Amino acid sequence: MSSPPNPPLFPHRHLxxxxxxxxxxxxxxxxxxxxxxxxxxxxxxxxxxxxGRTLINLFFETSTRxxxxxxxxxxxxxxxxxxxxxxxxxxxxxETLLDTAMTLNAMHPDIIVxxxxxxxxxxxxxxxxxxxxxxxxxxxxxxxxQALLDALTIRRNKGKIEGLTVAICGDILHSRVARxxxxxxxxxxxxxxxxxxxxxxxxxxxxxxxxxxxxxRPGLEGADIVMMLRLQRERMQGGYIxxxxxxxxxxxxxxxxxxxxxxDALVMHPGPINRxxxxxxxxxxxxxxxxxxxxxxxxAMRIAVLEALAQxxxxx
Amino acid sequence: xxxxATTSSIAHRPLALINARLIDPAALxxxxxxxxxxxxxIREAGAAVVLANxxxxxxxxxxxxxxxxxxxxxxxxxxxEPGAEHRETIATATLAAAAGGVTTIxxxxxxxxxxxxxxxxxxxxxRARDTGRVRVLPxxxxxxxxxxxxxxxxxxxxxxxxVAFSDGARSICSARVFRRVMxxxxxxDALVMHYPEDPDxxxxxxxxxxxxxxxxxxxxxxxxxxxxMLDRDIRLVNLTGxxxxxxxxxxxxxxxxxxxxxxxxxPVTCATSINHLTLNENDIGDYxxxxxxxxxxxxxxxxxxxVAGLVSGVIDVIVSxxxxxxxxxxxxxxxxxxxxxxxxxxxxxxxxxLVHQGxxxxxxxxxxxxIRPADILRLPQGRLxxxxxxxxxxxxxxxxxxxxxxxxxxxxxxxxxxxARMEGKVKLTLVAGDVVYEAE
Numbered sequence: 170m171s172s173p174p175n176p177p178l179f180p181h182r183h184l185x186x187x188x189x190x191x192x193x194x195x196x197x198x199x200x201x202x203x204x205x206x207x208x209x210x211x212x213x214x215x216x217x218x219x220x221g222r223t224l225i226n227l228f229f230e231t232s233t234r235x236x237x238x239x240x241x242x243x244x245x246x247x248x249x250x251x252x253x254x255x256x257x258x259x260x261x262x263x264e265t266l267l268d269t270a271m272t273l274n275a276m277h278p279d280i281i282v283x284x285x286x287x288x289x290x291x292x293x294x295x296x297x298x299x300x301x302x303x304x305x306x307x308x309x310x311x312x313x314x315q316a317l318l319d320a321l322t323i324r325r326n327k328g329k330i331e332g333l334t335v336a337i338c339g340d341i342l343h344s345r346v347a348r349x350x351x352x353x354x355x356x357x358x359x360x361x362x363x364x365x366x367x368x369x370x371x372x373x374x375x376x377x378x379x380x381x382x383x384x385x386r387p388g389l390e391g392a393d394i395v396m397m398l399r400l401q402r403e404r405m406q407g408g409y410i411x412x413x414x415x416x417x418x419x420x421x422x423x424x425x426x427x428x429x430x431x432x433d434a435l436v437m438h439p440g441p442i443n444r445x446x447x448x449x450x451x452x453x454x455x456x457x458x459x460x461x462x463x464x465x466x467x468x469a470m471r472i473a474v475l476e477a478l479a480q481x482x483x484x485x
Numbered sequence: 486x487x488x489x490a491t492t493s494s495i496a497h498r499p500l501a502l503i504n505a506r507l508i509d510p511a512a513l514x515x516x517x518x519x520x521x522x523x524x525x526x527i528r529e530a531g532a533a534v535v536l537a538n539x540x541x542x543x544x545x546x547x548x549x550x551x552x553x554x555x556x557x558x559x560x561x562x563x564x565x566e567p568g569a570e571h572r573e574t575i576a577t578a579t580l581a582a583a584a585g586g587v588t589t590i591x592x593x594x595x596x597x598x599x600x601x602x603x604x605x606x607x608x609x610x611x612r613a614r615d616t617g618r619v620r621v622l623p624x625x626x627x628x629x630x631x632x633x634x635x636x637x638x639x640x641x642x643x644x645x646x647x648v649a650f651s652d653g654a655r656s657i658c659s660a661r662v663f664r665r666v667m668x669x670x671x672x673x674d675a676l677v678m679h680y681p682e683d684p685d686x687x688x689x690x691x692x693x694x695x696x697x698x699x700x701x702x703x704x705x706x707x708x709x710x711x712x713x714m715l716d717r718d719i720r721l722v723n724l725t726g727x728x729x730x731x732x733x734x735x736x737x738x739x740x741x742x743x744x745x746x747x748x749x750x751x752p753v754t755c756a757t758s759i760n761h762l763t764l765n766e767n768d769i770g771d772y773x774x775x776x777x778x779x780x781x782x783x784x785x786x787x788x789x790x791x792v793a794g795l796v797s798g799v800i801d802v803i804v805s806x807x808x809x810x811x812x813x814x815x816x817x818x819x820x821x822x823x824x825x826x827x828x829x830x831x832x833x834x835x836x837x838x839l840v841h842q843g844x845x846x847x848x849x850x851x852x853x854x855x856i857r858p859a860d861i862l863r864l865p866q867g868r869l870x871x872x873x874x875x876x877x878x879x880x881x882x883x884x885x886x887x888x889x890x891x892x893x894x895x896x897x898x899x900x901x902x903x904x905a906r907m908e909g910k911v912k913l914t915l916v917a918g919d920v921v922y923e924a925e
Contacts, residue, residue, distance in 0.1 A: 367668035367725075368636070383672040407628075407635020409665060415638045 179477035183295050183302045186311035187352040195320065195353060202321050202466070202473035208245065209468055218476050219248035222279040226252045227269075228305070229285040234440060234464060235305050235314070239282045242471035246479075248279070266290055267297055274298040279482050280475060283307075288345075301478040309343050315439055316349035318470035320357065322463050323394055326435055331358035334391050336430065337379075338364040339398035339420060339447050342371045342409070346439045347398060351377050364388030365420060368409040385419070385426045392430040396437045397422050397448050405446065413446045423449040427457070435459050499523045499540045500918055502879060505548035507531070510555060510852035511868050520553055522875040525917035530869040548879050551912060554851045555867045556588025556619070556876035558858040560678075560756055561732055562807035562829060563653075564590060564621065565896070566612055567605065568597030573809040573896045575609075578829065579618040581894040583922035585830035586911040587805070588876040589620040589866060591858075594631070595653025601626035601637045603645035610646050618921045619914075620876070622862070624649040627666050627677060633657045636669050643673055648862055651678035651732060654779060656714055658684065660721065667725040676861065678730045681714035681739070682706075682780055691820045693766045693781040701772065703819060706781055712738035719746045722753060730861060731755035733806065735780045737790035744799045754861050756802035757791050759832045760901055762839060764788070768901070774815045774822035776901045778806070792844050795853060801861065803853040805832040809897030827895045831902050837882050837909035847882065879913040886910055 178197040187195070208214055224243035228236050236252065243250040253273075264272075266285070273281060280301045283291045288308030295302040306312040324330055335354050341347045341363055354361050361379040363370065375381045382388030389395060405413045410420075417423075427434065436448075436458045444450045453460060503519035507530060519534030520527060521543070539545065559582070565573030582590055592609060594600035600609065606623045613621035625647035629635040639650060650670060656679065657663040663679075670677050687710040692698050694705025715731055719742055722729045734743065734755045746753040760778055765785045769776045776782060794800040808825025815822050828835075836854070839845045859867030866874040888905045890898035914922035 367672050368665045409636075410669070411629065411636045411638040411640075415641050419640050 177480045179480065182478070182481045184313055184474055184478065185292055185295060185302065185304045187313045187316050187349045187356070188311065190356070192356050195317070195356060198317055198470070198473050198477055199321050199324060201476055202317070202470045205469040205472035205476070206466070208472070209465070214245050215247060216245060217247045218479050219243065219246035219279070222248045222479070222482065223277065224248040224250045224475070225273055225278045225281045226250065227273065227281055227283045228253065229255045229283075229290070230306070231255075232284055232305070234467065235284065238464075238467040239303075239305065239471050241468050242475055245468075245472055246475055248475070266294060270294045270297045274300070280478060301481060303474060303478070306345050309345050309348070311349045312345040313349050314467070314471055314474055315346050316353040317474070318463060318466045319350055319396065319437060319439070320353055321466045321470050322437065322459050325466070326459060326462075327393060330354065333393040334360045334362065335394040335396060336362040336364055336389050336392040337396045337398065338385065338388065338422065340369045340400050340404060340409075341365050341374060341398065342369045343401065343404065344398050350396065351379055355379075362388050362392060366410055385422075386429045389426060389429040389434075392434050394435055394437060395422060395427065395430050397442075399439065399441065400443060400447050402443075417446055421445070421447055421449060422452050424451055427452055437463060440464070499528070499543040500875075501534060501539050501543045501545050502548055502553050502877065503534060503536055503539075503545060505551060505553035505879065507869060508552055508554035508848050508851045509869050510848060510856040511870065513846070513848045513852060515848055519548075520869065520875070520877060522877070522915070522918045525875055525919070527869060527871055527873050527875050529871055546879075546913070551879050551881045552847070553877060553879050555855040555869060555873075556878050556914060556916065557586050557833060557854040558589040558591075558862070558864065558867050559587045559805045559807065559829060559832065559854075560591045560802055560858045560862070561593065561758070561804035562590045563593045563595075563809065563825070564807075565809065566596065567608060571896075572811055574616070575612050575621055576616045576618070577894060577896045578807070579616075579621065581827070581830040583618045583914045583916075584894050584911060586833045586878040586880060586914055587619060587829050588878070588914060588916050588921075589622060589864065590829070591622050591624050591649060591862065593653045594624050594626045594651060595655065599626050599631045600624065600647065601629055601631065601642070603638065603641045606642055606645035606647050619916050620866075622648045624651050624678065626650065627652045627670070627679075628657060628662065631655055633659060634662055636666050639670055639675055640673050643675055649676040649678050649730070652680070654680055656680050656682050656684060660717060663718070664721050664725060667721055667727040667729070671725055671727040674728070676728045676730055678732045679718055680732045681711055681718055681734070683710045683714045686710040686713065691777065691781070692769060693783045695766070695784060697766045697769070697784075701769070701819075708736040708738050708783070708787070711736055711780055712742060715739050715742050719751065719753060722746070722751050723749075726752070728752045729754075733758055733761075733780060733804070734800070735761045735783050735791065736787050740790060740794045740799050747799065754801040755799075756804045757795070757800050758804050758806035759828055759835045760806060760826055761788065762791050762795065762803065763835045764901060772819040774817065774819055775826055775899045775903060777819060777822050777824050778826060779824040792839060796845055796849060801853065801857045803832070803836060803850070805829050807895075809895050810899045811897055815899050825899065826901045827893065827897055827899055830893050830895065831888060831900060831907070833880065833911060834886075834907040834909040835902060838907065840882065841908055875915055875918040877915040878911055880909060880911045882909045884908065884910040
């Protein structure tokens, strides 16, 4: 078999995390996604890149936007998409993660998109299957396509990522979105501020090259982008913070706190949002909010990721 | 904090206390001199404040050689409100305080309801303003409902006016919870005050473990119940960096732990109670329930260690641990009786016992009741510095008296110094330059 005329844009078989990607890898994916944005805005949205291919969405944790976003991306590329959610799978009957992986592998899928509540579970699965694997979120570890779609959104609005200051605020401790974003934004030359109460900051986070703040005002100082994170309902009551009321008072993004960021700062949130907990409705729905655009970029970014991985598929 | 004296002319005319023995807790020294008060603040204190140097219209009080010191600051007192007004009210507690020379009280948060939401802080501040004779500062809960499981609204409580945080007489047993509480409190630079006693180890104990408890047939509490919890706390302070104050330490074991923490540069301070400095387990005698305290009175060796710790500075603060209990809860078999003793009014006189016995110099005693708590709580009072609030007391350290419970001002009379002979009477108490107590 002869080698393809050009080296692949994306030299990886899986997308398991931002960790391990070069700035060039990331930029290639973002460039690919720019084109996909236009495709999604046309009436005819279908392409044939993945025609005849099988994409399995394997979600051990419930998800609305990520799963539907991958499903739509797969379908727009012409793949057959199968959604496996945990509620109906044999996992409920006691099957182990690896047995599930082997079972699915025997069905010859081309790409499996996996979300799992345990950090490292997707990596484990990737070692046991023959197809490409995309991490759609593993525990508090990584959520690479979210970080990529965030970067795409930022780049389209600010024209660049290098040199920007991005404040990531809220529950960093439990957030895979935060970890992937820190890695990606740092790789592309942005300055990252981490803002939250100490109880929601993972120990040693400052070693990841970020500046850590426990107060929103200095944390938002000079920020071009304010990225709010979702606070899970079960974490609002006493264990990590006293109450939703106190959290909103000190760490919720309202117009007063947003004034501490740059005048042209833009607001992001991976969704779904808790109005009146981590973000005020006026800000979430305001003119500086990119929250809805992030959803659109999500589909485009996932199309780009699937296209990039398709280059590595057998007979691709 | 308002009172009838506010309307008198004293607040508006300069006031001079002259011919006094000034006890300066900052310098740990004493000199002959006076204090000039203008507009509720100390204008000048020292040897130069003499009759010849005073403003012409100043009101003059000749102290006749009595001691003048900053008013005392009590970091641990239960003052009844809200919810236990049958035991004490802000009015009665602050009257007792004024008579005892205490001009600032840090109120315990384990009331009913507890001080775990901003509205209760607000209530206390309003009640103190309307009915208090001396300054009352609220402390608020570390954990919601004092249950030791969830972080209290420390940020909102602090904004409402809580100056420190504690769960009162309760220890936070879960290291996981306390670690997060400390982390959270540190973000707000809040002072965490903790009562260190492992309730699981203390179990059913009602007095100090040892020979005396055995002779009385009572279950004991080992010193280790305090040391284990304190040691755990210090390790969590090292992990989190929070400002930590051990609300009550009563054993030599604990002093070793605190001394090491201080030597290691950790932001740790501690207090002991006037009771533990001046009484020991033998004073329980014939099952005297007024001497049933938490932590329990310890042996004489421990008491001496505490005095030594005070002299060396390992112990920062002396508290009254004022805890009024009505007769019904004390007139019970020892094991069933409530813990606690009143102390606001007798704290200074009891402390002077140590001075008279030559165990501690007077300025060091006063420092542990004034400038040390003031510094820990970041208060401007508790010192004789120019510009500080004129919270001042005049006392004769040698005037003898017998403690008569009927004459004490607290609503409850459970004093462990019942009928005790003491020396040292407060003659005058000023808060912000206003007279709030004057002996007959």
